[in-house]
Amino acid sequence: MQLNMFKGIIPAFYACYDEAGEVSLERIKNLSTHLYEKGIRGLYVGGSSGECIYQTLDERKATLKCVAENLQGKITLIAHVGAPSTKESIELARYAKEVGYDALSAIPPIYFKLPESAIEKYWTEIMDSTDLPFIIYNIPQTTGYNLSVPLLKRLLTNDKLIGVKNSSMPVMDIERFKAASHEDFIVFNGPDEQYVSGRLIGAEGGIGGTYGVMPELFLKAEEFISAGNFSDARKIQHDINDIIIALCSLNGSMYSVIKGVLKLSGINIGSVRGPLEAVTGEDIKKIDDIKKKIEEAIVKYQTI
Numbered sequence: 001m002q003l004n005m006f007k008g009i010i011p012a013f014y015a016c017y018d019e020a021g022e023v024s025l026e027r028i029k030n031l032s033t034h035l036y037e038k039g040i041r042g043l044y045v046g047g048s049s050g051e052c053i054y055q056t057l058d059e060r061k062a063t064l065k066c067v068a069e070n071l072q073g074k075i076t077l078i079a080h081v082g083a084p085s086t087k088e089s090i091e092l093a094r095y096a097k098e099v100g101y102d103a104l105s106a107i108p109p110i111y112f113k114l115p116e117s118a119i120e121k122y123w124t125e126i127m128d129s130t131d132l133p134f135i136i137y138n139i140p141q142t143t144g145y146n147l148s149v150p151l152l153k154r155l156l157t158n159d160k161l162i163g164v165k166n167s168s169m170p171v172m173d174i175e176r177f178k179a180a181s182h183e184d185f186i187v188f189n190g191p192d193e194q195y196v197s198g199r200l201i202g203a204e205g206g207i208g209g210t211y212g213v214m215p216e217l218f219l220k221a222e223e224f225i226s227a228g229n230f231s232d233a234r235k236i237q238h239d240i241n242d243i244i245i246a247l248c249s250l251n252g253s254m255y256s257v258i259k260g261v262l263k264l265s266g267i268n269i270g271s272v273r274g275p276l277e278a279v280t281g282e283d284i285k286k287i288d289d290i291k292k293k294i295e296e297a298i299v300k301y302q303t304i
């Protein structure tokens, strides 16, 4: 397996809606083209940022297909296929394979608190449903399950497992997963607030929910790390974190703020779907300040 295609900056793709809140193929095409032109390594489609659990199977398939039709063969495409049931997850996995994805990924089962044996079976059945490589999505803050090293080791007996997208907050988890696996196993940094530290401790790429609103800054952070310029890497991470704190400071979901910034920048992908909350009232005016903050940071690092 050629793992280089997964190394680098992979934005988690945002759900794209029209003004009525329906999935918009035109907007999916616009956003995916916009991110591609920024120079990203790939896209992670249909994950948390894709509002996966609030979309129907048909909407998720339409999104997967539209991104693939636009960018397949140009960048790495990872399909997140985690769904409430194994049946639906496998249906999405087979669909992703059919429309040309390079890899699959899934959160553990949601809602019921299931034993690890059920989680193992769930991921194994998805892996066995196609010949695509598979990436575990570990995000304990939303799923309530944190990948254990013993389960990772058992799953590693399946050659299709090529990596973990780790969104748990301790960077040490990245080091543990890397140490429990092998050289050709890739750990993706999940928390964007610690991209630099995640990379230094063993992550070889990143998949993140805020990359899409400021790809230039994460591409630059990656450039600094690759060049061994840790002083500037630390500085840009600081500025990125200030922006993430601002994105999370308004009265709606972070994704609503991100979509507001993108809209002001000419990329309209609508708002968020309930129960996620949109930004309202006076806070709407503050979105422009966040956009300016991002632009200032981009300019600051452009010539370094």
Ligand SMILES: CC(=O)N[C@@H]([C@@H](O)[C@H](O)[C@H](O)CO)[C@@H](O)CC(=O)C(=O)O
Binding pocket: 012, 013, 044, 046, 047, 048, 049, 050, 139, 141, 142, 167, 190, 191, 192, 193, 207, 208, 209, 210, 244
């Ligand atoms: C808990 C959480 O939502 N984590 C995000 C981060 O990118 C997160 O949005 C960011 O670090 C800001 O807190 C990602 O791991 C989500 C992601 O990659 C996805 O959309 O699938």
